Amino acid sequence: MTQKEAIDHICRKYAVTIREKSYTFIPNMGRNDLAVLFYELGYRSGAEIGVEEGRYSEVLCKANPRLTLYCVDPWVVYPGYRSYFDQKKVDEYYSSAVQRLAGTGCIFIKAFSMEAVKRFGDRSIDFVFIDANHSFISVVEDIYYWSQKVRSGGIIAGHDYIRRRKPTSTHVIQAVNGFTDAYRIHPWFVTGHREKIESMERDDSHSWFWLVP
Numbered sequence: 001m002t003q004k005e006a007i008d009h010i011c012r013k014y015a016v017t018i019r020e021k022s023y024t025f026i027p028n029m030g031r032n033d034l035a036v037l038f039y040e041l042g043y044r045s046g047a048e049i050g051v052e053e054g055r056y057s058e059v060l061c062k063a064n065p066r067l068t069l070y071c072v073d074p075w076v077v078y079p080g081y082r083s084y085f086d087q088k089k090v091d092e093y094y095s096s097a098v099q100r101l102a103g104t105g106c107i108f109i110k111a112f113s114m115e116a117v118k119r120f121g122d123r124s125i126d127f128v129f130i131d132a133n134h135s136f137i138s139v140v141e142d143i144y145y146w147s148q149k150v151r152s153g154g155i156i157a158g159h160d161y162i163r164r165r166k167p168t169s170t171h172v173i174q175a176v177n178g179f180t181d182a183y184r185i186h187p188w189f190v191t192g193h194r195e196k197i198e199s200m201e202r203d204d205s206h207s208w209f210w211l212v213p
Helices: 003-014 031-040 055-063 087-100 113-119 136-147 172-182
Strands: 024-026 045-049 068-072 106-109 125-130 150-158 189-193 207-211
Touching: 003 031, 003 150, 003 207, 031 055, 031 125, 031 150, 031 189, 031 207, 045 055, 045 113, 045 136, 055 068, 055 087, 068 113, 113 136, 125 136, 136 150, 136 172, 172 207
Parallel strands: 024 189, 045 068, 045 125, 068 106, 125 150
Antiparallel strands: 150 207, 189 207
16 A cells, blocks of 8 residues: 555544644554554564554554564663663563463564664565664654654654653653654644543553655
């Protein structure tokens, strides 16, 4: 499916019209729905950057049983990010991820994002989902370098498109907004539920994505 065909599919499915400027918000689409969209678009290979306990990895694999998912995470404590966890806790996260994802098409890559990205050929995967270090520099680096690994018609996506009220090291909104503006990316989408929907598990953080030309 081409970029245009995929965008048309999204607009029909979620009854949205592309905005001329900025992003197009899809109010009735959660992060779990994004995993289903990957399946509908025929994606069979992807990378998740920032895995932790593998909860979203499991969602991706259940929605798409034929998926080969590269789970990229160093699973180590380092200054500046998650430094309030000790290594024992992070080791427990890794063990949980391995157990949770046993029998799926997950391939674990214990490495920092900028080390792992070098192992992939350009245009070699169908999508990337970025949910790792949320500092401005790290998010921009992840988007820039992992974008080169996604094929035409594939998707660049990520989590936590939110603005914190207090000073924080989470700069996803600033990084995504700046990147899409600098590289004139259009259209692009933000997903989420504005309000809590009965019987539906709400993802409190919005996700973002765009399709590769």
